[in-house]
Amino acid sequence: MLAEIITIGDEILIGQIVDTNSAFIARQLNSAGIRVKQISSVSDDRDHILTALKEASKRADIILITGGLGPTKDDITKKTLAAYFGVGLVENKDALDNVQRIFKRLRGEDAELLEVNKQQALVPENCEVILNKNGTAPGMWFNHEGKIYVSMPGVPFEMMYMIEEEVIPKLKSTLKLPFIIHKTILTAGEGESYLANRIADIEDDLPTYVKLAYLPKLGQVRLRLSAYGENETLLKQKVNEYAARIIERVGNVVVAEEDIPLEKVIMNKLAEKGQTLSIAESCTGGYISHLFTQHAGASKMFLGGAISYSYELKESILGVKAETLAKYGAVSEQTVTEMVEGALHQFKSDYAIAVTGIAGPDGGTEDKPVGTVWIGVATAGKTQIKKFTFGSKRAQNIERSAISALIMLNTLLKDSGK
Amino acid sequence: MLAEIITIGDEILIGQIVDTNSAFIARQLNSAGIRVKQISSVSDDRDHILTALKEASKRADIILITGGLGPTKDDITKKTLAAYFGVGLVENKDALDNVQRIFKRLRGEDAELLEVNKQQALVPENCEVILNKNGTAPGMWFNHEGKIYVSMPGVPFEMMYMIEEEVIPKLKSTLKLPFIIHKTILTAGEGESYLANRIADIEDDLPTYVKLAYLPKLGQVRLRLSAYGENETLLKQKVNEYAARIIERVGNVVVAEEDIPLEKVIMNKLAEKGQTLSIAESCTGGYISHLFTQHAGASKMFLGGAISYSYELKESILGVKAETLAKYGAVSEQTVTEMVEGALHQFKSDYAIAVTGIAGPDGGTEDKPVGTVWIGVATAGKTQIKKFTFGSKRAQNIERSAISALIMLNTLLKDSGK
Numbered sequence: 001m002l003a004e005i006i007t008i009g010d011e012i013l014i015g016q017i018v019d020t021n022s023a024f025i026a027r028q029l030n031s032a033g034i035r036v037k038q039i040s041s042v043s044d045d046r047d048h049i050l051t052a053l054k055e056a057s058k059r060a061d062i063i064l065i066t067g068g069l070g071p072t073k074d075d076i077t078k079k080t081l082a083a084y085f086g087v088g089l090v091e092n093k094d095a096l097d098n099v100q101r102i103f104k105r106l107r108g109e110d111a112e113l114l115e116v117n118k119q120q121a122l123v124p125e126n127c128e129v130i131l132n133k134n135g136t137a138p139g140m141w142f143n144h145e146g147k148i149y150v151s152m153p154g155v156p157f158e159m160m161y162m163i164e165e166e167v168i169p170k171l172k173s174t175l176k177l178p179f180i181i182h183k184t185i186l187t188a189g190e191g192e193s194y195l196a197n198r199i200a201d202i203e204d205d206l207p208t209y210v211k212l213a214y215l216p217k218l219g220q221v222r223l224r225l226s227a228y229g230e231n232e233t234l235l236k237q238k239v240n241e242y243a244a245r246i247i248e249r250v251g252n253v254v255v256a257e258e259d260i261p262l263e264k265v266i267m268n269k270l271a272e273k274g275q276t277l278s279i280a281e282s283c284t285g286g287y288i289s290h291l292f293t294q295h296a297g298a299s300k301m302f303l304g305g306a307i308s309y310s311y312e313l314k315e316s317i318l319g320v321k322a323e324t325l326a327k328y329g330a331v332s333e334q335t336v337t338e339m340v341e342g343a344l345h346q347f348k349s350d351y352a353i354a355v356t357g358i359a360g361p362d363g364g365t366e367d368k369p370v371g372t373v374w375i376g377v378a379t380a381g382k383t384q385i386k387k388f389t390f391g392s393k394r395a396q397n398i399e400r401s402a403i404s405a406l407i408m409l410n411t412l413l414k415d416s417g418k
Numbered sequence: 419m420l421a422e423i424i425t426i427g428d429e430i431l432i433g434q435i436v437d438t439n440s441a442f443i444a445r446q447l448n449s450a451g452i453r454v455k456q457i458s459s460v461s462d463d464r465d466h467i468l469t470a471l472k473e474a475s476k477r478a479d480i481i482l483i484t485g486g487l488g489p490t491k492d493d494i495t496k497k498t499l500a501a502y503f504g505v506g507l508v509e510n511k512d513a514l515d516n517v518q519r520i521f522k523r524l525r526g527e528d529a530e531l532l533e534v535n536k537q538q539a540l541v542p543e544n545c546e547v548i549l550n551k552n553g554t555a556p557g558m559w560f561n562h563e564g565k566i567y568v569s570m571p572g573v574p575f576e577m578m579y580m581i582e583e584e585v586i587p588k589l590k591s592t593l594k595l596p597f598i599i600h601k602t603i604l605t606a607g608e609g610e611s612y613l614a615n616r617i618a619d620i621e622d623d624l625p626t627y628v629k630l631a632y633l634p635k636l637g638q639v640r641l642r643l644s645a646y647g648e649n650e651t652l653l654k655q656k657v658n659e660y661a662a663r664i665i666e667r668v669g670n671v672v673v674a675e676e677d678i679p680l681e682k683v684i685m686n687k688l689a690e691k692g693q694t695l696s697i698a699e700s701c702t703g704g705y706i707s708h709l710f711t712q713h714a715g716a717s718k719m720f721l722g723g724a725i726s727y728s729y730e731l732k733e734s735i736l737g738v739k740a741e742t743l744a745k746y747g748a749v750s751e752q753t754v755t756e757m758v759e760g761a762l763h764q765f766k767s768d769y770a771i772a773v774t775g776i777a778g779p780d781g782g783t784e785d786k787p788v789g790t791v792w793i794g795v796a797t798a799g800k801t802q803i804k805k806f807t808f809g810s811k812r813a814q815n816i817e818r819s820a821i822s823a824l825i826m827l828n829t830l831l832k833d834s835g836k
Binding site: 018019020023024030036037039041191192196203211216287292296303306307308309347395 | 429431434441444458459469470473491523573575633701702703710711713714715716717722724725726731764765766779780812
């Protein structure tokens with residue numbers, strides 16, 4: 001069973017907003033055993049929408065459409081769908097009741113509907129209305145020449161409600177769907193091509209209904225196994241079997257056997273043991289701390305830290321010696337060592353990270369060019385320091401420094417856990 | 419001149435990643451005067467990619483493709499492009515040199531290329547190679563039957579480099595593009611509909627070739643004037659004229675007359691005066707510091723700060739009194755006051771920000787529900803404190819806290835500047 005997603009709206013095509021709706025819908029469809037063949041974003045243009053619908057209907061059984069259902073002039077999805085199906089628009093009572101309900105909630109009991117509000121209840125006459133609990137634009141379900149079409153608003157929380165509560169359950173009850181089983185293995189510290197080389201024979205051995213994908217990102221590679229078919233037990237068994245073989249083979253670089261970010265792996269390990277972390281950041285300027293604190297539950301293991309951008313703060317908060325800074329400079333093995341041990345000691349944490357470097361684009365010297373970064377990780381009695389030479393782009397230097405620090409800490413945790 | 423973007427990769431179609439590349443590329447194309455007709459995400463499947471290319475070439479003059487250029491088996495874009503153009507693959511010397519250069523940088527001088535790495539230098543024989551400074555997969559430029567095709571890696575920072583440094587400049591020099599003049603005015607503290615109301619007459623007065631867009635985001639609204647046409651001088655003149663009228667009208671909420679983020683406005687003001695900032699973050703966990711330090715030149719005005727997640731660090735780094743924490747709690751007017759004044763004093767900065775709150779989803783109480791945030795900004799002799807009640811979503815609470823703190827600091831700077 002194949003689906004396509006069509007998102008309608010000029011704001012996507014000028015890059016003003018990132019289309020996050022498609023990824024959400026795709027995830028929901030996948031979990032329900034429906035594969036997404038294509039996602040297309042098209043403009044608020046009648047002919048273009050018609051073409052997109054025709055093309056999608058050639059490839060897919062289910063076409064999900066978002067956007068263009070608002071009350072203003074540039075919202076033309078409804079009229080265009082009516083034209084596509086060759087039908088007229090009719091007022092739908094349930095949709096009108098819903099518009100009135102929402103309108104009164106927002107505007108008060110006495111508020112009178114404007115003409116544009118009433119038009120929200122007009123729908124193509126061949127459609128089944130899907131209730132929009134969170135907004136005035138009704139969702140619409142069409143059965144047409146053996147295909148299913150569903151049109152939803154583009155406002156994320158209106159669309160999300162409809163997909164989860166209405167569309168997916170209806171698809172499940174209407175169609176006989178296959179199963180899709182995914183399993184992701186997160187690795188760090190080895191390149192995509194090396195990994196592929198190490199597991200080439202396992203990959204060759206995969207049955208046709210199991211696929212392996214490599215998803216690389218800054219020092220990490222996610223390996224994703226996906227199995228499609230009718231027999232859920234068999235799919236799970238095969239995915240687990242091949243995952244186990246891969247994990248056995250490349251176990252030295254596996255950091256998680258599920259699809260979570262690296263800092264979450266570390267968070268979970270520390271929280272489990274009741275241990276804590278502090279961070280002393282110079283060139284990463286708060287980014288590593290943010291990576292941890294963006295996740296719920298960070299306060300269980302993260303005590304805090306220092307952003308010691310200036311020499312003075314390196315001394316006053318972290319206890320880096322003035323003579324160390326004077327002799328070796330802020331970006332040096334000696335300084336990062338004092339920073340990470342200072343954090344461990346001053347903040348009384350079980351583990352610490354410290355990063356100092358030249359993020360750029362200015363501030364480089366011949367000895368220490370932009371991209372030079374010293375990273376330290378430490379726990380009582382054990383400090384590990386590494387020097388990195390990244391590139392010239394500030395944002396990437398910050399991100400790579402952060403990921404490298406996380407990889408180093410994860411290794412230290414692993415070693416300390418033995 | 420019309421373009422289409424095709425992103426290739428199953429990870430998009432299963433919703434594992436959100437396609438942010440398309441929005442980036444769309445923005446860049448738009449700024450260069452090229453309109454995007456459609457964005458399509460397709461699977462790593464030969465026939466599907468071929469169909470997508472054919473369909474795009476019917477609608478657009480320029481087809482930009484990302485993804486599927488890695489060294490592993492699921493990366494089939496290159497072979498598929500060769501098939502599409504009816505040509506073979508050849509080894510490209512520049513691409514091979516680049517693979518070697520990157521490889522040695524990562525693996526050391528003695529590292530030997532694997533066969534899969536060498537294959538990265540194979541390209542369709544009709545292509546012009548685009549150097550990939552940040553990775554091993556070469557970009558490829560094709561001229562074919564009057565259309566331009568460009569294939570780029572899907573890794574964002576490899577693609578971004580290519581688009582900014584190579585593709586857009588080459589498109590500009592190859593094609594005769596119309597002029598697009600944008601001017602953005604950043605406002606803070608007034609809602610979109612109120613702003614629209616205040617400048618309605620100016621908006622009505624705009625010539626047809628100048629458009630005004632409202633881009634609201636968390637307490638800020640960007641007003642973007644865009645003029646399209648052949649006469650660059652006229653476009654600039656008109657855009658400046660209308661910008662000046664808008665700025666005169668709503669000057670009280672204008673924070674910048676260019677398209678820069680709020681923290682950059684603050685950075686510039688402080689750097690100009692040779693003044694400094696320190697930050698004490700609790701619930702924002704490093705995010706505000708990261709907002710500043712992501713920008714080049716932050717070290718000119720940012721001294722650093724504390725991420726005081728635990729009570730202990732609030733006391734030891736910032737000098738918050740133990741009895742204040744015990745009596746009023748960490749999320750209180752008293753604590754945030756001591757935090758912001760502590761930062762100002764301990765870190766010896768001219769200005770300070772402090773934030774303490776409950777980001778959620780856990781940790782709320784009846785008195786202090788999730789989303790309760792206290793923010794303080796201070797300079798010598800002047801401290802301003804505000805309480806905010808945001809919502810239940812952690813990521814949004816962190817972002818709203820950060821933006822609110824920036825708006826408060828910007829106001830304090832304005833007042834202090836008088």
